[in-house]
Amino acid sequence: MVRVLLRFPEKIVNQPIIAQVLLQHRITLNIIAAHVDFHGGNVLIEVPKEHVEKAVNAFKERGVFVSFPKLIEVDKDRCLNCGACYSLCPVGAISIGEDYSISFDKEKCIGSPCGLCVDACPARVIKLTKELNLSVLSDEERGSN
Ligand code: SF4
Ligand code: SF4
Numbered sequence: 001m002v003r004v005l006l007r008f009p010e011k012i013v014n015q016p017i018i019a020q021v022l023l024q025h026r027i028t029l030n031i032i033a034a035h036v037d038f039h040g041g042n043v044l045i046e047v048p049k050e051h052v053e054k055a056v057n058a059f060k061e062r063g064v065f066v067s068f069p070k071l072i073e074v075d076k077d078r079c080l081n082c083g084a085c086y087s088l089c090p091v092g093a094i095s096i097g098e099d100y101s102i103s104f105d106k107e108k109c110i111g112s113p114c115g116l117c118v119d120a121c122p123a124r125v126i127k128l129t130k131e132l133n134l135s136v137l138s139d140e141e142r143g144s145n
Pocket of ligand 2: 080
């Protein structure tokens, strides 16, 4: 599965675009996180690799801005197990074990739309990295900047 960030500008936010794409293109997807109001919003989805190009093109045709979020990478060897990242995670992707060691659940993490733990880590052992370099997006859309 590939994570894709959809940004809905205000002028199209009231349209049932995700439902249209699902039905018209027979694409399966999971919604991982969504923050949408009348002014627009972001929806993070997960799409099977073989459907990515079709999904990206279908959303772009409907005026949605598409990018691939960066995902976290943690250098566990350098982690201080200080816990500074733990309470900040909005999706419960960080846990503390019985031995007080910190673990990250990358399936739950929403990556660069959040990034709170990256900035909070005093040891700087968490970084955001690009997931894929897919040809369906420009450099800007891939989130490379
Ligand atoms: S980037 Fe955000 S969602 Fe992911 S582990 Fe860090 S705090 Fe949690
Ligand atoms: S903030 Fe950094 S050093 Fe502290 S527990 Fe989290 S990953 Fe480890």
